[in-house]
Amino acid sequence: MEDTLVSPPDIQIARGNNEIASVVGLNVWLRRARQESHILKDVDLKIGKGEIVALVGESGSGKSVLGMTLLGLLPKSSRPRIEGEVSILGSKITSISQKELQGLRRHSLSAIFQDPMSSLNPSMKIASQMKEVTKELDRALFALRQVAIKEPESVLGRYPFELSGGQRQRVMIAMALAKEPALIVADEPTTALDVSVQAQILYLIKQLRADFGTGFLFVTHDLGVAAEIADTVVVLLAGRVLEKGPTKEILSFPAHPYTKELIASRLTMDQDQSLRLRTNPKDQFAGFSSDGCPYANRCENALDLCLVEFPGVSMVQDNWTIACHNPSPSPKAVAVEIKTMERRSDLDWNKKVVLEAIAIEKSFQSRTSRSGSRQVLTNVDLTLHQGEVVSLVGESGSGKSTFLRILAGLEKESSGTIIRHDDTMPKMVFQDSGSSLTPWLSVRELLKEALSSKTLSKAEIAKEVEDVAAKVDLSTQVLNSRAASLSGGQRQRVAIARCVISPPSVLLCDEPTSALDASLVAGALNLLLSLSESLEMAMVFVTHDLAVARYVSSRIMVMLGGRVVESGDSNEVCSNPLHPYTRMLLDSLPGERRGNSPQEALGRQPDISGVDNELSAVGCAFANRCPNAIEICRTTTPVATYISSNRYAACHLVKGGTK
Amino acid sequence: MTTLAPALSKRGAIQSIRWDRHKIAVLALAAVTLVALLAPVLAPYNPLVPVDQPFMVPFGAAHLLGTDSVGRDVLSRVLYGVRSSWLSAIAVISFGVLLGGTIGMIAGVSGSKIDSILMRITDGFLAFPGPVLAIAVVASLGASLLHTLIAVAIVWWPFYARIVRAEARAIMSRPHIEAAKTFGVGYFRLALRHVLPGVVPAVIVTASLDVGNLVIALSGLSFLGLGAPAPSPELGAMAARNLQYLLQQWWVCVMPALAIAVMAIISNFAGDALRDFGSRGQ
Numbered sequence: 033m034e035d036t037l038v039s040p041p042d043i044q045i046a047r048g049n050n051e052i053a054s055v056v057g058l059n060v061w062l063r064r065a066r067q068e069s070h071i072l073k074d075v076d077l078k079i080g081k082g083e084i085v086a087l088v089g090e091s092g093s094g095k096s097v098l099g100m101t102l103l104g105l106l107p108k109s110s111r112p113r114i115e116g117e118v119s120i121l122g123s124k125i126t127s128i129s130q131k132e133l134q135g136l137r138r139h140s141l142s143a144i145f146q147d148p149m150s151s152l153n154p155s156m157k158i159a160s161q162m163k164e165v166t167k168e169l170d171r172a173l174f175a176l177r178q179v180a181i182k183e184p185e186s187v188l189g190r191y192p193f194e195l196s197g198g199q200r201q202r203v204m205i206a207m208a209l210a211k212e213p214a215l216i217v218a219d220e221p222t223t224a225l226d227v228s229v230q231a232q233i234l235y236l237i238k239q240l241r242a243d244f245g246t247g248f249l250f251v252t253h254d255l256g257v258a259a260e261i262a263d264t265v266v267v268l269l270a271g272r273v274l275e276k277g278p279t280k281e282i283l284s285f286p287a288h289p290y291t292k293e294l295i296a297s298r299l300t301m302d303q304d305q306s307l308r309l310r311t312n313p314k315d316q317f318a319g320f321s322s323d324g325c326p327y328a329n330r331c332e333n334a335l336d337l338c339l340v341e342f343p344g345v346s347m348v349q350d351n352w353t354i355a356c357h358n359p360s361p362s363p364k365a366v367a368v369e370i371k372t373m374e375r376r377s378d379l380d381w382n383k384k385v386v387l388e389a390i391a392i393e394k395s396f397q398s399r400t401s402r403s404g405s406r407q408v409l410t411n412v413d414l415t416l417h418q419g420e421v422v423s424l425v426g427e428s429g430s431g432k433s434t435f436l437r438i439l440a441g442l443e444k445e446s447s448g449t450i451i452r453h454d455d456t457m458p459k460m461v462f463q464d465s466g467s468s469l470t471p472w473l474s475v476r477e478l479l480k481e482a483l484s485s486k487t488l489s490k491a492e493i494a495k496e497v498e499d500v501a502a503k504v505d506l507s508t509q510v511l512n513s514r515a516a517s518l519s520g521g522q523r524q525r526v527a528i529a530r531c532v533i534s535p536p537s538v539l540l541c542d543e544p545t546s547a548l549d550a551s552l553v554a555g556a557l558n559l560l561l562s563l564s565e566s567l568e569m570a571m572v573f574v575t576h577d578l579a580v581a582r583y584v585s586s587r588i589m590v591m592l593g594g595r596v597v598e599s600g601d602s603n604e605v606c607s608n609p610l611h612p613y614t615r616m617l618l619d620s621l622p623g624e625r626r627g628n629s630p631q632e633a634l635g636r637q638p639d640i641s642g643v644d645n646e647l648s649a650v651g652c653a654f655a656n657r658c659p660n661a662i663e664i665c666r667t668t669t670p671v672a673t674y675i676s677s678n679r680y681a682a683c684h685l686v687k688g689g690t691k
Numbered sequence: 692m693t694t695l696a697p698a699l700s701k702r703g704a705i706q707s708i709r710w711d712r713h714k715i716a717v718l719a720l721a722a723v724t725l726v727a728l729l730a731p732v733l734a735p736y737n738p739l740v741p742v743d744q745p746f747m748v749p750f751g752a753a754h755l756l757g758t759d760s761v762g763r764d765v766l767s768r769v770l771y772g773v774r775s776s777w778l779s780a781i782a783v784i785s786f787g788v789l790l791g792g793t794i795g796m797i798a799g800v801s802g803s804k805i806d807s808i809l810m811r812i813t814d815g816f817l818a819f820p821g822p823v824l825a826i827a828v829v830a831s832l833g834a835s836l837l838h839t840l841i842a843v844a845i846v847w848w849p850f851y852a853r854i855v856r857a858e859a860r861a862i863m864s865r866p867h868i869e870a871a872k873t874f875g876v877g878y879f880r881l882a883l884r885h886v887l888p889g890v891v892p893a894v895i896v897t898a899s900l901d902v903g904n905l906v907i908a909l910s911g912l913s914f915l916g917l918g919a920p921a922p923s924p925e926l927g928a929m930a931a932r933n934l935q936y937l938l939q940q941w942w943v944c945v946m947p948a949l950a951i952a953v954m955a956i957i958s959n960f961a962g963d964a965l966r967d968f969g970s971r972g973q
Contacts, residue, residue: 440873441873442869442872442873457873457875459873459874460870460873462866462869462870464866467865467866467867468866468867468869468870469867469870470867470868470871470884470885471867471889472888472889473884473885473888477884481871481874481876481880481884482874484875527870530870530874
């Protein structure tokens, strides 16, 4: 576990000298909902030349506010009050004039945001947007080449919507770099991207800071990403810095109990599938006194002192500090000892089949050209047994969500057959559970209408609702409140309860954890798995995260360009991928480089040639990106090659037979 | 970025002041409605018969707004005028909301063919020129408030059909509708519980803005002689008939005009206020 989170020690940057930004005793108050709240508390931070500082924390921890403070971009409307010192290249941005601040931003500061689509002007071509920063077209072209974008000349002539997500983010980075700033604030720059593109972008950022000596403040919620990219990690909770120090040391030997929990709750490839995930038993949202440690209520080491007084900063090593009264006794970072009812990979193939999808194809009428239609699914088969969990993984655009929507009956297949063996429609847990709940209805009403049997009496209905609420751990108070007023975790549980109040034989989950904070993911997965077992529901689980797929499912189907390119037992697919595409997905997982030697890790660096996830039009869809591609890959689409009765890959290089 | 979004979406600094101004606007809307309803109680004199000397100056002890050319109390006539304009406006809007809203909901929720047919019919009505239709109706049926209202209502409801349909379409494309469908929620319940509550705020805002528009439109028609016939206290007609006294006995003409302006302004402010409350709630 410790080994997997360590980043390759590539470019050694001298810390301390050549300081670009320093934050000393920073306190920030913002007005929200007509109340002033203390967002950042006594934050100290230094960013050196060419250093990447990762700011890690849950949503609401104040990490974005810190980034905005460094940029001098806190919204005026929230009437920010800043105490303490923020200096960038020696000038204190809290005391300089607006004009000087603008000058500083123009020449030495840049920002990269999460969603490049909304940060780029949709009505301007890339060329004119880049010229605002670079003045000359030549320099814009040069900047695009720096970020290894393919065909930079043609990209310049396009609008943002004509580019892929990865290309857009590259353009944003190119714009940020064009003026050769001293500091770039990157706020979750890879969260909206596919893992494979994310790996490319992270590698690119590391290269660029080495070439230009740019300092980065890298805001992220993902420890894996931080491990991959950062020299220094700063752990933030409720506006307080709890731990700060060199990435390798912190992630291998976390000193603060909160950091330990963050690391322990990460779902990794080594997670034992027969055990439940570890969740923090204490209520995360219990209020805490603003003077105490924000983690005190959840902390297993908490002393009485922790509740009332925030601990002073103490040194662990050089450049490594924590703020904790009682760091020593380490909580057991192990899975809760609840065995699942069966080891899920020992699935009984003789169990009855609940759902069959045979040769599903789907094409959408193209809007731009009259003649063409876009093929999104080609010949997808799926047989689902009672109680079985199957994961569909793949990059965005691979057709996995479309397939799920067809199974749910939300989309009509163009050809192929779906056989639902017990005639009930599958239920679906949507990706963003918040928006799948009608905001003005009460939870009770939402649950009631999901009951499939319409012949129940009032009392029976009420009882069903109470029962399902108990199953997913929702209080009566939650039942009576409107969907819009719930927290993220509650919404997720309501969405799940709505599906299981009349248990379907098949539950479809579309990225059910991707919108959740890391601390809630484990609870949601535990809940889904225990329901699937107790109700004998089969589940189809769409995810882009192979670690999640491996943990929840017995079978993984890897999709690419609307086809299933690999399928098999989840452990086998993850430990011994047959298709080079699966291998690439596994290698792209941040913080999951299993090669321990730096050379090996570096040898697996992603290709940054800017191909992104472009698909080949003829032949194997992966041929463009495949390191092993041979002539036939570019001309003929491979068919499924079986190496055992339930394990196959669609690759010309895999030897085996047809079914 | 996510943490900053709520802060950016609010206007912060001026928020607390707006709050109070907004409250006042909505209270004023309620007050005008109350005045309209209670006009018979509030009016000191019978508005239809002469009660004193003609052209008594306003702000006197007996007649707050003076008397008109035949000695009728201007205050009483204005109060009754407010009553008739305001209640007529609300009646036309209620009709519009009911008919237009129903058609808009059916079109928005069902989509496709039914949507196209209903909306083309709506467009047909939208194409009628309002004043011309009013003149035609009154010319053929005779001058009466009811006839004017019928004419206005015919051209007014399509706006509501369009608004409700647009809002319903927008809500229908949201994920929670798709989710509800997967749980087997029927169309009727879908429209009533999952779509309608989301449409209501927009309709309330539009309606309260619209009261002012209608007051002006109806007064305009009555100014042209297309409202209730002579003795009845209509604000537009009062302003029109007493225009000749504007330079000497200005109050007879100005007071009803002022009442129209006040109603229009209050309705506008209240509409703005309700819109802001709505956007804050979401």
